[in-house]
Amino acid sequence: xxxxxxxxxLFFTVLLVSCRNNETENRQGSNPVTIGKxxxxxxxxxFSVTMYSSYKELKVISPWPGSMDTFxxxxxxxxxxxxxxxxxxxxxxxxxxxxxMVCFSTTHLPYLEMLDEQDKLTxxxxxxxxxxxxxxxxxxxxxxxxxxxxxxINIEQIMELDPDLVIAFSMNNDLxxxxxxxxxxxxxxxxxxYLEDHPLxxxxxxxxxxxxxxKEKMADSIFSEIEKSxxxxxxxxxxxxxxxxxxxxxxxxxxxxxxxxxxxxxxFFEDSGAAYLWSDNSSGEILQLSFESVYEKAQNADYWVGVxxxxxxxxxxxxxxxxxxxxxxxxxxxxxxxxKAGPAGGNAYFEEGYARPDIILNDLAxxxxxxxxxxxxxxxxxxxx
Amino acid sequence: MNRQISGLMLLLFIILIILIILNISLGSVYIPFxxxxxFLSGKSLEEKGWENIILQFRVPKAITxxxxxxxxxxxxxxxxxxxxxxxxxxxxxxxSSGASLGVALAILAGMSLGKGITQLGIGxxxxxxxxxSMGAFTVLSVVILVSIRIRDSMSLLIIGLMFGSATGAxxxxxxxxxxxxxxxxxxxxxxxSLGGLTWIELKVFIPVILLSLGWAVTLSKPLNAxxxxxxxxxxxxxxxxxxxxxxxxxxxxxxxxxxxxCGPIAFIGIAIPHITRLLFNTANHNLLFPMVIISGAIxxxxxxxxxxxxxxxxxxxxxxxxxxxxxxxxxxxxIRRRDFSxxxxx
Numbered sequence: 231x232x233x234x235x236x237x238x239x240l241f242f243t244v245l246l247v248s249c250r251n252n253e254t255e256n257r258q259g260s261n262p263v264t265i266g267k268x269x270x271x272x273x274x275x276x277f278s279v280t281m282y283s284s285y286k287e288l289k290v291i292s293p294w295p296g297s298m299d300t301f302x303x304x305x306x307x308x309x310x311x312x313x314x315x316x317x318x319x320x321x322x323x324x325x326x327x328x329x330x331m332v333c334f335s336t337t338h339l340p341y342l343e344m345l346d347e348q349d350k351l352t353x354x355x356x357x358x359x360x361x362x363x364x365x366x367x368x369x370x371x372x373x374x375x376x377x378x379x380x381x382x383i384n385i386e387q388i389m390e391l392d393p394d395l396v397i398a399f400s401m402n403n404d405l406x407x408x409x410x411x412x413x414x415x416x417x418x419x420x421x422x423x424y425l426e427d428h429p430l431x432x433x434x435x436x437x438x439x440x441x442x443x444x445k446e447k448m449a450d451s452i453f454s455e456i457e458k459s460x461x462x463x464x465x466x467x468x469x470x471x472x473x474x475x476x477x478x479x480x481x482x483x484x485x486x487x488x489x490x491x492x493x494x495x496x497x498f499f500e501d502s503g504a505a506y507l508w509s510d511n512s513s514g515e516i517l518q519l520s521f522e523s524v525y526e527k528a529q530n531a532d533y534w535v536g537v538x539x540x541x542x543x544x545x546x547x548x549x550x551x552x553x554x555x556x557x558x559x560x561x562x563x564x565x566x567x568x569x570k571a572g573p574a575g576g577n578a579y580f581e582e583g584y585a586r587p588d589i590i591l592n593d594l595a596x597x598x599x600x601x602x603x604x605x606x607x608x609x610x611x612x613x614x615x
Numbered sequence: 616m617n618r619q620i621s622g623l624m625l626l627l628f629i630i631l632i633i634l635i636i637l638n639i640s641l642g643s644v645y646i647p648f649x650x651x652x653x654f655l656s657g658k659s660l661e662e663k664g665w666e667n668i669i670l671q672f673r674v675p676k677a678i679t680x681x682x683x684x685x686x687x688x689x690x691x692x693x694x695x696x697x698x699x700x701x702x703x704x705x706x707x708x709x710x711s712s713g714a715s716l717g718v719a720l721a722i723l724a725g726m727s728l729g730k731g732i733t734q735l736g737i738g739x740x741x742x743x744x745x746x747x748s749m750g751a752f753t754v755l756s757v758v759i760l761v762s763i764r765i766r767d768s769m770s771l772l773i774i775g776l777m778f779g780s781a782t783g784a785x786x787x788x789x790x791x792x793x794x795x796x797x798x799x800x801x802x803x804x805x806x807x808s809l810g811g812l813t814w815i816e817l818k819v820f821i822p823v824i825l826l827s828l829g830w831a832v833t834l835s836k837p838l839n840a841x842x843x844x845x846x847x848x849x850x851x852x853x854x855x856x857x858x859x860x861x862x863x864x865x866x867x868x869x870x871x872x873x874x875x876x877c878g879p880i881a882f883i884g885i886a887i888p889h890i891t892r893l894l895f896n897t898a899n900h901n902l903l904f905p906m907v908i909i910s911g912a913i914x915x916x917x918x919x920x921x922x923x924x925x926x927x928x929x930x931x932x933x934x935x936x937x938x939x940x941x942x943x944x945x946x947x948x949x950i951r952r953r954d955f956s957x958x959x960x961x
Contacts, residue, residue, distance in 0.1 A: 483808040520930040523643035
């Protein structure tokens with residue numbers, strides 16, 4: 231099975247690469263004079279920003295799981311006559327500067343705040359999920375409109391707001407809602423930050439958002455700081471020989487959802503000086519395991535980090551007494567990312583955490599190697615009692 | 616009881632025992648068969664981890680599978696006889712719909728409010744159990760009230776179906792307004808789960824199911840009379856209304872408890888009574904009850920064995936296996952036995 235998967239993914243990769251090559255050739259063929267200057271992207275594999283003399287070109291690559299599409303957007307400074315709304319071969323055209331926007335995911339919000347563009351957000355679905363204090367205040371002041379539940383966004387409200395831009399995301403190839411918004415003349419741009427495999431790849435999306443505000447330089451320096459801090463912590467903790475073993479997740483029904491060895495979650499553990507018990511696994515997806523196989527492998531785990539919404543050891547024990555057989559539970563080494571869980575169901579870990587992998591890494595490093603991280607105070611994580 | 620039937624009974628019983636041992640032996644984690652037998656014969660193992668896996672994971676799951684299969688089979692049989700309808704099953708009175716509504720309210724509405732499950736933990740099995748029981752109990756109370764007032768069993772069947780549709784619609788509306796994560800948590804519940812019961816839950820589950828099964832068996836004689844029609848049963852001096860109430864309560868206890876603890880397990884309840892009737896060529900409840908109990912347990916154990924995908928770390932949802940496996944078995948039996956309708960009326 232994994233062998234077969236390998237072949238399938240190899241096939242898709244080859245296909246993807248060849249598609250992208252064709253695209254470059256076509257563009258160069260039709261427009262040989264313009265040579266764009268691409269922005270340096272170090273970790274992200276899902277977007278590119280290229281500066282041309284008269285416009286910027288943003289590309290978003292496979293924005294949902296299994297997608298092989300590339301979406302192209304062109305941002306112009308000069309007045310454009312016919313802003314096009316078509317996807318596919320003709321790119322979506324957009325007029326800069328952007329003075330108002332609607333975002334669909336909390337993960338898009340921290341970039342706006344870091345770029346000091348928080349006043350540009352005018353609408354959001356289910357605003358109660360926002361945990362940032364800045365945005366919460368703006369919601370209370372009525373400056374950010376609630377657009378209804380995220381799976382059935384109120385399109386009439388968006389049309390009334392008439393933002394310059396909507397930044398959306400899609401979990402699958404059903405783009406019907408996005409098409410509906412586009413038909414009303416509002417440009418929609420897809421974001422794929424949640425699919426990045428590397429933690430720094432997610433944070434790098436600040437460069438994508440910055441393109442709409444001509445703040446590429448600012449984004450670059452903010453990202454460099456985050457990268458520097460991340461790499462420093464990584465260098466500090468990964469040189470330690472002792473690597474405590476760690477497991478994550480809980481069982482839902484009969485299935486324990488566990489990040490594969492190449493998943494974002496696994497990279498975090500590796501970079502924070504821990505030995506993730508499923509790091510040998512070659513999957514970048516979430517594995518669906520049986521409880522007994524997790525128990526077999528993880529009964530002697532030193533740490534258990536990330537336990538869904540459980541708030542205490544007692545909650546965990548009440549949910550399923552078999553959890554108590556895990557060594558990390560017995561020794562009280564259970565941590566969860568709920569220190570900044572908002573009152574209305576939001577959690578800063580799923581918002582600010584995307585943009586600040588350095589803080590997450592510092593938290594994790596403090597869990598596994600407290601002696602090296604004395605000066606750091608827990609931010610997203612807390613120890614469960 | 617003729618020799619052929621007692622031979623078949625013995626065979627099924629042996630299959631049951633083999634399947635129980637297989638179910639405990641095979642799983643995601645490989646444990647040598649010899650070790651399993653050593654442990655089951657009362658000796659302890661050097662590998663404490665394996666001991667724990669057998670004792671805390673596999674034995675409770677095997678017990679759950681046996682009770683779920685038997686319980687759903689018996690409640691399906693009760694409903695098919697009560698309504699004299701081959702399409703009836705344990706959930707025909709809206710019990711699983713009621714349970715689903717309870718769980719949907721707990722997960723979906725609870726999450727939207729930011730309270731409930733989110734704070735208490737999604738895996739909080741007792742909360743889901745309680746929510747499901749309350750949902751099932753509410754629907755059940757209404758059905759019982761209606762059944763006291765209405766004489767006709769068929770009307771009751773239609774009312775049960777209507778309940779199902781209505782609660783299904785409410786669940787859809789709830790899903791429509793929920794976050795993707797909560798919808799997923801709800802969907803996972805609807806997949807069914809046999810592995811969620813630990814010894815603590817089994818302390819409640821085992822006695823309730825065993826007592827209900829015992830009660831059901833005492834109804835054999837009146838059920839046989841009922842098969843020949845309400846008029847005939849009345850002429851034998853049976854109090855039809857009282858009996859109907861007893862059947863409904865037993866079914867609800869079985870199906871309600873199972874759904875509350877394991878989620879809505881599909882198909883077994885409808886398939887097992889048919890399989891048993893066709894295998895034994897009888898409609899006599901004295902014989903059907905023990906056989907439904909054994910074959911239900913066998914089919915459930917077998918489905919669970921497949922769901923575990925022995926040797927792999929991965930698992931399949933139990934409901935996918937019951938339907939995919941159960942449907943062909945019934946189709947095959949029905950085609951093989953052309954006089955299917957006769958097997959039903961006896």
